[in-house]
Amino acid sequence: MSFQERLADSKFEEGQLLTLLRLFSLFNSSLDLNKVLEMVMDEVIAILKAERGFIMLLDTKNSELVLSIARNMDHQTIQEDEFTISKNIILKSATDKTPIISFNAMQDPRFDQYKSVSIHNLRSILCVPMLFKGDLTGLIYIDNRIKSGVFREPDKNLLQTIADVAAIALENARSYLKVKNTIKVLANSIEAKDDYTRGHVERVSHYCVEIGKQLGLNERRLEELEIAGILHDIGKIGIPDTILKKQNTLTLEERETMKQHPVVGEDIVSPIEFSQDIIKAIKHHQEHYDGRGYPGGLRGEDIPLYARIVAVADTYDAMTSDRPYRKSVGEDAALKELRQAAGTQLDPSVVNAFMLILSSPKIDA
Numbered sequence: 422m423s424f425q426e427r428l429a430d431s432k433f434e435e436g437q438l439l440t441l442l443r444l445f446s447l448f449n450s451s452l453d454l455n456k457v458l459e460m461v462m463d464e465v466i467a468i469l470k471a472e473r474g475f476i477m478l479l480d481t482k483n484s485e486l487v488l489s490i491a492r493n494m495d496h497q498t499i500q501e502d503e504f505t506i507s508k509n510i511i512l513k514s515a516t517d518k519t520p521i522i523s524f525n526a527m528q529d530p531r532f533d534q535y536k537s538v539s540i541h542n543l544r545s546i547l548c549v550p551m552l553f554k555g556d557l558t559g560l561i562y563i564d565n566r567i568k569s570g571v572f573r574e575p576d577k578n579l580l581q582t583i584a585d586v587a588a589i590a591l592e593n594a595r596s597y598l599k600v601k602n603t604i605k606v607l608a609n610s611i612e613a614k615d616d617y618t619r620g621h622v623e624r625v626s627h628y629c630v631e632i633g634k635q636l637g638l639n640e641r642r643l644e645e646l647e648i649a650g651i652l653h654d655i656g657k658i659g660i661p662d663t664i665l666k667k668q669n670t671l672t673l674e675e676r677e678t679m680k681q682h683p684v685v686g687e688d689i690v691s692p693i694e695f696s697q698d699i700i701k702a703i704k705h706h707q708e709h710y711d712g713r714g715y716p717g718g719l720r721g722e723d724i725p726l727y728a729r730i731v732a733v734a735d736t737y738d739a740m741t742s743d744r745p746y747r748k749s750v751g752e753d754a755a756l757k758e759l760r761q762a763a764g765t766q767l768d769p770s771v772v773n774a775f776m777l778i779l780s781s782p783k784i785d786a
Contacts, residue, residue: 437579447460448589457587466563471563474491474561474562475494475562486515514549518552520548520549521549523547524545551584553589558591559588561587621739622654625651626648629647629731630647632771645696652686652690653735654686656681660679683704705728708732709767710764733767733768756776756779759776
């Protein structure tokens with residue numbers, strides 16, 4: 422049964438539906454796998470009033486479930502033979518792709534051969550699979566001891582639905598990790614073209630994220646902005662080395678060739694599952710606030726926000742770095758030029774945000 426079907430069939434109270442809506446928003450607010458795992462585990466423990474719990478994720482390479490996070494039990498305990506009850510439950514829940522609940526584990530015939538039930542004084546146990554498009558991605562396990570509450574059928578249904586929500590968020594986070602690996606390969610391809618730009622994309626990406634924080638962007642948008650910063654110059658892969666590394670002034674024809682790199686960059690990343698905000702940042706980071714930039718001649722806030730942020734970060738780092746055709750102008754001169762460019766080449770609000778950042782000890786400029 423899909424998440425949508427289960428949600429439609431389940432008789433959740435209004436408060437539970439609001440909780441599920443909140444969890445969907447919360448779990449999907451981050452693309453950091455560890456942060457998502459922490460949010461899921463903590464919310465499950467709190468909502469189900471469980472004493473202990475852990476989450477295991479499926480390692481697709483080895484087809485094994487791997488412990489990813491635990492609460493109120495250490496990793497060693499989970500791996501020890503005395504806790505074989507959990508291993509048995511996990512194996513069955515994973516194999517059948519169904520939840521398992523025990524109202525009274527001490528008297529449950531399924532578990533009477535496992536010493537861990539009595540050793541840990543387990544009273545109630547609940548384990549549910551996390552499924553994404555019908556495939557197992559992990560499991561959530563919780564339990565309570567004798568002096569704590571008992572899990573009931575409504576708890577099982579609620580936890581299974583929470584697991585469905587979590588599976589979506591965790592798959593998004595996992596996909597993001599794969600994307601970041603792709604990004605690193607692409608970024609390395611950029612820097613391999615030109616030794617003078619080594620470290621440029623990393624610095625620009627760092628500046629972009631700091632500007633985004635100053636502007637109040639949420640975590641997901643900051644993560645997108647980080648990608649945009651790393652890949653803003655990816656189109657330079659398609660520019661001849663004779664132009665990229667030229668130490669003299671470029672000819673008119675060479676400048677026109679160089680101006681193609683944002684469009685080339687758009688063509689490179691479009692087949693990848695990036696958001697349109699990232700793709701537009703790559704395409705339009707050379708636009709000018711007064712409309713005199715390229716490739717679209719966009720003006721003011723018609724220029725996508727990410728592109729306006731990248732433009733400031735890129736301009737500053739270009740001025741403070743040595744290039745084949747000139748040496749760094751220095752931080753003071755760069756800041757002066759940024760102020761002068763505000764309102765013409767650059768977005769004044771983004772420049773102001775960057776100035777605030779540079780005056781703070783939080784960023785290494």
